[in-house]
Amino acid sequence: MVGQALFATDALEKPAEWISNLGGSSTTRTIIVLLSSAFILSAFLNNTPVVVMLIPIIVSIARRRNFAASRALLPLSFVGILGGMTTLIGSSTNLLVAGVAERYGYTIGFFDFTPIALVLAGIGFAYVLFIMPRLLPKASGEEEGRATTGRQFLAQIELEHDHPLIGEETMTGLFPSLSGITVRSVQRGGETVLPPFEDIALQEGDILVVAATRAALTKAFSAGKASLPQLARRDRDPERGTDQLTRVAESFIIAEAVVAPGSRYTGRTIEASRIRTNYGTPVLGLQRRTGISRGLVRQIRLEAGDTLLIGGLPEEIDRLRFSRELLLLERSASEVPLSQYANRSITIFAAVVLVAASGLLPIVVASLVGAYAMIASGCLSIRQAARSFDRQIFMMVGASLAAAVALEHTGGAAFLANSVVSLMEGAPVVAILSVLFIFVAMLTNILSNNATAVLFTPIAISIAQRLEVSLEPFVVCIILAANCSFATPVGYQTNLLVLGPGRYRFSDYLRTGIPLILILWITFTLVAPVWYEL
Numbered sequence: 001m002v003g004q005a006l007f008a009t010d011a012l013e014k015p016a017e018w019i020s021n022l023g024g025s026s027t028t029r030t031i032i033v034l035l036s037s038a039f040i041l042s043a044f045l046n047n048t049p050v051v052v053m054l055i056p057i058i059v060s061i062a063r064r065r066n067f068a069a070s071r072a073l074l075p076l077s078f079v080g081i082l083g084g085m086t087t088l089i090g091s092s093t094n095l096l097v098a099g100v101a102e103r104y105g106y107t108i109g110f111f112d113f114t115p116i117a118l119v120l121a122g123i124g125f126a127y128v129l130f131i132m133p134r135l136l137p138k139a140s141g142e143e144e145g146r147a148t149t150g151r152q153f154l155a156q157i158e159l160e161h162d163h164p165l166i167g168e169e170t171m172t173g174l175f176p177s178l179s180g181i182t183v184r185s186v187q188r189g190g191e192t193v194l195p196p197f198e199d200i201a202l203q204e205g206d207i208l209v210v211a212a213t214r215a216a217l218t219k220a221f222s223a224g225k226a227s228l229p230q231l232a233r234r235d236r237d238p239e240r241g242t243d244q245l246t247r248v249a250e251s252f253i254i255a256e257a258v259v260a261p262g263s264r265y266t267g268r269t270i271e272a273s274r275i276r277t278n279y280g281t282p283v284l285g286l287q288r289r290t291g292i293s294r295g296l297v298r299q300i301r302l303e304a305g306d307t308l309l310i311g312g313l314p315e316e317i318d319r320l321r322f323s324r325e326l327l328l329l330e331r332s333a334s335e336v337p338l339s340q341y342a343n344r345s346i347t348i349f350a351a352v353v354l355v356a357a358s359g360l361l362p363i364v365v366a367s368l369v370g371a372y373a374m375i376a377s378g379c380l381s382i383r384q385a386a387r388s389f390d391r392q393i394f395m396m397v398g399a400s401l402a403a404a405v406a407l408e409h410t411g412g413a414a415f416l417a418n419s420v421v422s423l424m425e426g427a428p429v430v431a432i433l434s435v436l437f438i439f440v441a442m443l444t445n446i447l448s449n450n451a452t453a454v455l456f457t458p459i460a461i462s463i464a465q466r467l468e469v470s471l472e473p474f475v476v477c478i479i480l481a482a483n484c485s486f487a488t489p490v491g492y493q494t495n496l497l498v499l500g501p502g503r504y505r506f507s508d509y510l511r512t513g514i515p516l517i518l519i520l521w522i523t524f525t526l527v528a529p530v531w532y533e534l
Contacts, residue, residue, distance in 0.1 A: 003046040004388035005374035010337035042083030073502035077494040082121040085483040100457040153285030157208040180216035185294040222339040255333040257326040271298040280316040285309035345379040434525040440481035445491040453482035473532040486513030
């Protein structure tokens, strides 16, 4: 929930853009800076929102600089996983193993396994930077740039009282605050000002007719640069006997809908169609294959096949699903980030990490307080908080925990531990640790990494008890091995996230992931006996 709040408020967008600019004009240096940032962030934040945040930045840089985004997207997933294995809260896998180990009387601290994890993660990071690019398929950056170019929507921005664009002056014919947005005309007092815009200062009452991709418009809505309709409800004031407008503390969602053939809206202007009155969803933009005028968007007559960018509350968007006049495009709905709460969400997140890392409060307490603070401060709605939980994963983890308990209570874990020890009778502890690491690392790419961790933690502890050695190296072995989800796209969710944008094949994961698993296995086999004095 804390991670979802950071994502919902776009809290990490500005830091990410600032980090990407550190690379300067060098593409290689920019990629290194982005991957290094992902590595560090993933140690303290769930790596999924980190990867989600950086994917569009990498794709955008690839398009501008004409290189293949596939050079950086799979490495981004890998460094996210590597960074997540270095601290207790870096991965849910780490927390699950710590929870199972605590039942056996062994408590893992926030940074207890960080030194040895940093050695493995550092070597893995070097592999990702210097060796992995040679194993990735070659692709045309120009080809990828065309594939990721978004469609342009025509929209209008009305400069009402206290609008942040009032007073903005052009620089070299452009408005600096409207990055990524093309101003087609400025409507002022019944007159139309066309580009090139020279020595123009925007005034209250101006209407800007603009063209931009959905992503650029969403960013402008989030930052308050574009005119996002006020979401309000009418509450009865018992003292005055009048209705009072009150802002609704809910998520504003934008989606796309197509004007259906034979729709009653065909031939009507957006203003006359009264779509907002009928559905509660204002029209924010219009996309049409043929050219359209530079006039006001609300006065454009709709045609069958036009794509409308619409906005509203979740229930209002759902209402459109039953419309025969406007066909809602499935999976087109997304929330507008509440970027005005970005600083607030970063402050709460930093406080959670500092309190948990310092030991002032247990991690469970600190994270729960942080989650409630995100909701209470408006950074996260109840709906968003509920959606941040993947119920399938929780069911799977719960089933795995039940299986682990069954293994323990029926003697299955002891049986497997005894079998491993018997098969390796006389072998040193280091050899048993090494075999356990590679076995778990292979299974985590087939099963869920969380399930693998929960199932094998009691087995590893039973082996340590049978050998009468410290539990710590065996528990850490499971943590590190279960995080080695590099060889398949289903091994970890960040691998799936980059599958589509990077146009990867299953073989690409095998080609790049298996060598990394082997490198980490060899490194652990060499470092563990030195670190734990085995």
